[in-house]
Amino acid sequence: MISNNYNILVNNDVVETKLQYHKTKDGIIFNIENDCNLNISHQFGPKVIINFNKNVKCFINSIYEVPAVEPIIDLNIEQNCHIDEFISFDDQLIDLKINRNVNVKDNAQYECSVASFNDCNIDYKIKIDLIGENASAIHNVACLNKDNYKKQFDVEIINNAINTSGVLNNFGVVKNSATLIFNGIGNIIKGARKSQAHQESKIITFDENVVAQANPYLIIDEADVEASHAAAVGQMDEEQLYYLQSRGISVDEASLLITYGYLKPILNKIKNDKLKNKLEKIIEDKVMI
Template sequence: MTETVLTLHESPVSPVVLDSKIREIVIDASFPLTLALSAPKQSRCAVVVRIRQAGALTIGVKAEAGSRVTLLYWNESSAPITITEENEVYRDAQFKAAYVQLNPGTVAQSSKTVLKEPGAEALLQSAVIAQTEKQFVIDCIHEAGQTSGIMENYSIVLQGGRYRMEATGKIEKGARQAKSHQTSRALTFDAKQTASILPKLLIDENDVEASHATTIGQMDENQMYYLQSRGLSEDEAIRLVTIGYLLPIVRVSEDPDLQKALAQEIETKVNEVCLTSSK
């Protein structure tokens, strides 16, 4: 099977049908771009979406019944970008979306995932390094019962960075036995760095499972002391902790080769970003 890389310089006229042949979508647009993605019934796909440039990006994804969709969004743009995303997940479909934001440019992202029919599942993950302003609003809405929505957000805030995450899990009336869980963590290395996380649960049904966990804070001084006592400089310790903090996102893919490649790219990018930030 021949795998393909699809490069987009402008909005496609019709929706892009996701299948196992599409390995990567590269967005390299001088103007705002709108992208519609569709996964047919019972299809399987795992796609890396690389964002090289696009001042504004609008994405719509439809995961049809029984499909298995994994999308890894990798923002490489150094310019400010606004991202608006809306996903629809239908009966017994599994939708995974991972957002990797290690770039120095500002980001304002709004993402809404709607679980439309019973059996729909969504896993939404983010890994962020904030050197500048990074703002996210992520909603997972359960319109049907027996659905599952999980949100996991991990961020590192460096000098000059500002991070804000508003994550909402909403279970509508009648969506019995729905499960909505979220975890958000922000790690800072300086008291002057700014991070705010606003977790929300909006529950209109009784027979459900729902939870959220939030952690914001600086790295433990004892951990830093231990790492430096093993011969690491402060900058080396920060880089090591940052890499370990963000690596869980590579598990969004079930492909060992892709996991290894992503881990190497995260390590390389973190080293570059932390070195620039420390100057």
């Protein structure tokens, strides 16, 4: 149980936190030396770089809040660290561009779950570099998009070292005239033997006017690896809707149940219990209105 809790609020040049930091031309840099929980509220301003010293365990709760114009939080994760991150978005956001970099060194683990249920446009890009032996990363996205909003998630994991493991899971529901695009990129560099790159992307569409794409890319330049991808875009099953209605559930409530049911299995793919619980709660809160 980690008892140290810190908040970081970045709004333009104003930084509110009890943690030490220094400003450089590259951005605001934090060095985390001990196990802790971090609550990061990033509203607007310079890039934030968080360096985790060796052996640190940390749970990061990242919230992107208004006005959140192209906020950047990069993570450098040293050897043997165990970093879990939960990313969510303020309901007031309208447009958000995120471009993140995460570097993971030897024997370190990074698991990130993104919950995107708000009505806004999101262009989310993350590149996770597994740069040390036995480094691993799991990146999960659960997304509901509706009305005319566009959300795109480009998630790339690069296996640069031996015996590294990268896993992507993207589960989405898209309604009305909204757009949802998942681009999953697994990139195994030559020499990264015994590495793994796996990804699964699933989107269910509720309406004819939506745009939905689940694009898996595997770029593999090494023979001694394991890699897989599964991508599916499908329409909501009318028979499911009928079945639920035949038990007295209204069509609106039945749609919510199907949405909930479609997203919920992503929870089984999350290792960290705290991440799992937070995502489960947000799915329940945002979907089962």
